[in-house]
Amino acid sequence: MTDPSHRRSPRDLVGGRPDATYTLRFDGRELTAHAGQSIAAVLWGAGILAWRTTRQGGAPRGAFCGIGSCYDCLVTVNGRPNQRACLVPARPGDAVTTQEGTGRADLAV
Numbered sequence: 001m002t003d004p005s006h007r008r009s010p011r012d013l014v015g016g017r018p019d020a021t022y023t024l025r026f027d028g029r030e031l032t033a034h035a036g037q038s039i040a041a042v043l044w045g046a047g048i049l050a051w052r053t054t055r056q057g058g059a060p061r062g063a064f065c066g067i068g069s070c071y072d073c074l075v076t077v078n079g080r081p082n083q084r085a086c087l088v089p090a091r092p093g094d095a096v097t098t099q100e101g102t103g104r105a106d107l108a109v
């Protein structure tokens, strides 16, 4: 029989501690995050699958590749647009908002 203390899991590899939780806000909604989760993982965990709209047509987008290649998961984090939710670690107290288009309405002409 294998000693359970020697088993490894993805959670062990990333150093996640599911018992360590904190909250962040997404479009004003309070969500629970676990240590080691990306923002995309927190959103998925809450059943949120789309958090961006495309520049042309406003089509909904969320995580697609999950590895930082497709840029479909762009989100605004603490006022900074164009953050890849699949790569950005969730931090306690983060304010995450849906990103519309380029996320830079202040630069619109």
Ligand code: FES
Binding pocket: 062, 063, 064, 065, 066, 067, 068, 069, 070, 071, 072, 073, 074, 084, 085, 086, 087
């Ligand atoms: S899901 Fe593809 S870059 Fe984040």
